[in-house]
Amino acid sequence: MCGICGVVGLRHASPIVFDGLRRLEYRGYDSAGIATLVDGKIDRRRAAGKLDNLGALLETSPLPGTTGIGHTRWATHGAPTTCNAHPHGTERVAIVHNGIIENFEALRRELEAAGQVFQTETDSETIAQLVDYHLAQGLAPKDAALKALQRLEGAYAIAMIFAEHEGLMIGACHSAPLAVGYGDNEMFLGSDSLALAPLTRRISYMEDGDCVVLTPVGVEFMTFDGTPVRRAEQTTALAAGAIGKDGYRHYMEKELHEHPLVIGQTLQRMIDPANRKVVLPDMPFDLATVPRAVITACGSAFYAGMVGRYWLESIARLPVDIDVASELRYRDPPLAHGSLGLLISQSGETADTLAALRTLRQNAVHILSVLNVEHSTMARESALVLGTVAGPEISVASTKAFTAQLTVLACLTIAIARARGTLDPLGEEELVAALLDLPSRAADVFAQGDAIRRMARVVAEARDVLYLGRGSMFPVALEGALKLKEISYIHAEAYAAGEMKHGPISLIDRTVPIVASAPFTPLFDKTLSNLQEAKARGGRLLVFTDTKGAERVSAIAEEMVVLPHVHDFAAPILQTIPVQMLAYEVAVMKGTDVDQPRNLAKSVTVE
Numbered sequence: 001m002c003g004i005c006g007v008v009g010l011r012h013a014s015p016i017v018f019d020g021l022r023r024l025e026y027r028g029y030d031s032a033g034i035a036t037l038v039d040g041k042i043d044r045r046r047a048a049g050k051l052d053n054l055g056a057l058l059e060t061s062p063l064p065g066t067t068g069i070g071h072t073r074w075a076t077h078g079a080p081t082t083c084n085a086h087p088h089g090t091e092r093v094a095i096v097h098n099g100i101i102e103n104f105e106a107l108r109r110e111l112e113a114a115g116q117v118f119q120t121e122t123d124s125e126t127i128a129q130l131v132d133y134h135l136a137q138g139l140a141p142k143d144a145a146l147k148a149l150q151r152l153e154g155a156y157a158i159a160m161i162f163a164e165h166e167g168l169m170i171g172a173c174h175s176a177p178l179a180v181g182y183g184d185n186e187m188f189l190g191s192d193s194l195a196l197a198p199l200t201r202r203i204s205y206m207e208d209g210d211c212v213v214l215t216p217v218g219v220e221f222m223t224f225d226g227t228p229v230r231r232a233e234q235t236t237a238l239a240a241g242a243i244g245k246d247g248y249r250h251y252m253e254k255e256l257h258e259h260p261l262v263i264g265q266t267l268q269r270m271i272d273p274a275n276r277k278v279v280l281p282d283m284p285f286d287l288a289t290v291p292r293a294v295i296t297a298c299g300s301a302f303y304a305g306m307v308g309r310y311w312l313e314s315i316a317r318l319p320v321d322i323d324v325a326s327e328l329r330y331r332d333p334p335l336a337h338g339s340l341g342l343l344i345s346q347s348g349e350t351a352d353t354l355a356a357l358r359t360l361r362q363n364a365v366h367i368l369s370v371l372n373v374e375h376s377t378m379a380r381e382s383a384l385v386l387g388t389v390a391g392p393e394i395s396v397a398s399t400k401a402f403t404a405q406l407t408v409l410a411c412l413t414i415a416i417a418r419a420r421g422t423l424d425p426l427g428e429e430e431l432v433a434a435l436l437d438l439p440s441r442a443a444d445v446f447a448q449g450d451a452i453r454r455m456a457r458v459v460a461e462a463r464d465v466l467y468l469g470r471g472s473m474f475p476v477a478l479e480g481a482l483k484l485k486e487i488s489y490i491h492a493e494a495y496a497a498g499e500m501k502h503g504p505i506s507l508i509d510r511t512v513p514i515v516a517s518a519p520f521t522p523l524f525d526k527t528l529s530n531l532q533e534a535k536a537r538g539g540r541l542l543v544f545t546d547t548k549g550a551e552r553v554s555a556i557a558e559e560m561v562v563l564p565h566v567h568d569f570a571a572p573i574l575q576t577i578p579v580q581m582l583a584y585e586v587a588v589m590k591g592t593d594v595d596q597p598r599n600l601a602k603s604v605t606v607e
């Protein structure tokens with residue numbers, strides 16, 4: 001977690017760094033800070049809370065200097081106070097850090113015994129104290145940094161500046177991303193290319209165990225033992241202007257309204273509309289012979305994977321294992337040689353998903369990742385990437401990336417089914433037509449705004465909410481419950497509707513609304529029976545259905561959102577949109593911080 005930005009050049013550094021932090025705030029927003037060199041001395045400004053607090057501080061107390069580093073924090077070790085805010089440092093060095101230094105306690109004891117004086121509770125300060133210790137022994141900045149890096153264990157991306165060394169910045173990373181940006185007479189460091197998007201499109205991605213020494217006109221990559229290495233310069237396609245709110249109240253609202261566009265763009269990449277066929281890039285392995293698939297991801301991306309499992313099993317007849325990445329990475333499951341590892345991630349940086357990817361790869365599993373950030377660490381480590389074409393997703397709550405993930409998984413299912421001979425050309429045409437219908441059906445969902453707000457008024461009053469769905473609507477229910485918890489802080493649980501009578505039914509009373517996803521699919525009658533059972537026990541039913549299901553649901557539902565009826569295959573994609581909109585409307589009614597909910601960060605780059 002945490003975002004890092006740094007610059008060495010000729011311009012005033014702190015506004016450039018601050019702007020970069022604004023783009024990185026999605027990685028954490030507990031506190032923020034910037035350090036620069038002013039007349040050779042390190043000076044810094046730090047503030048607890050949102051980046052705006054640091055902005056206000058810089059207004060009243062500006063920070064000059066042309067060499068600077070900044071940080072936006074998601075606290076791991078030490079409370080989110082100003083004292084624990086980065087940059088950390090001494091008179092000789094200032095550092096910013098993303099990740100966790102796992103051996104920090106041992107290092108801290110050793111450094112304190114050697115006379116170093118710590119000021120914070122963080123693991124990160126150990127880096128500064130270690131570098132300072134070596135500087136105090138007379139080492140030059142690069143040598144002191146390399147010596148310190150050789151002692152660090154854990155995951156980290158670091159940027160450092162040094163007193164009396166104007167125009168010098170050193171970066172390093174291990175199991176955490178860091179990008180170098182090339183400017184004219186200035187060089188940048190950033191946690192991702194988005195941070196650097198308005199500054200430069202020329203980027204080099206650092207690899208695990210890289211250190212980089214930057215001056216306004218020079219870049220020198222090396223390993224931690226000082227061996228020079230080369231890192232290719234790439235051109236990023238990210239546009240600087242892509243992240244405004246465009247008149248919407250929140251990024252989440254804007255991103256919800258982008259569903260139709262994003263589904264359409266993603267389909268465009270994967271479908272030949274003239275022939276109604278899925279066209280995927282050349283595969284580095286044979287889809288026809290993979291013995292099984294292992295799907296893994298975290299959070300919403302995991303729920304997308306659950307929908308993918310229903311499709312792959314029922315349409316492609318491919319056996320599928322699925323687990324959250326934080327479990328899979330430690331489960332040591334027996335993996336069939338040559339299986340397909342399907343990794344799903346918006347950011348491509350989620351620590352657990354990345355670790356699971358590496359575990360699968362070590363076990364000779366073919367890695368196919370479904371990613372939104374195509375220049376991410378996971379992209380670089382995958383045999384094949386299928387992009388979700390959702391554009392930058394800024395709101396911490398994932399919305400459009402989720403439906404884009406489903407869209408990719410749907411196309412992949414068709415391709416695998418065709419390769420395995422479980423789908424004939426007519427069947428493929430039918431499924432492709434169902435997907436091509438989605439962008440305009442998705443646009444229709446926004447006409448349901450009033451009905452969704454009526455539901456939201458009921459949910460906003462509740463302390464607990466139960467979400468239900470069957471088959472591929474079960475992951476949609478899970479997604480709805482997660483979104484509600486995440487941004488409105490209302491407790492919500494999702495159950496496979498058939499499971500309700502095995503326990504959760506005892507929760508049902510007038511104070512626990514039941515949100516059900518029940519379009520007219522082959523499981524509609526079964527879901528309806530479960531809803532009847534809930535109604536019979538006094539449950540208040542808020543039902544997402546479609547034009548075909550509405551007639552039968554209306555008799556028992558207190559509130560109903562009626563979407564166009566679409567093919568069963570496409571239904572989970574369409575039905576996700578109003579479920580996410582419900583969470584949004586509830587959060588707005590409750591007045592929470594919709595885009596940056598408490599305790600969360602967009603990209604979870606620590607374990």
Ligand code: M6R
Nearest residue numbers: 299300301345346347350397398
């Ligand atoms: O970047 P990723 O897709 O790997 O992120 C996975 C989860 O952290 C993410 O989906 C999280 O659950 C969202 N905040 C949900 O809205």
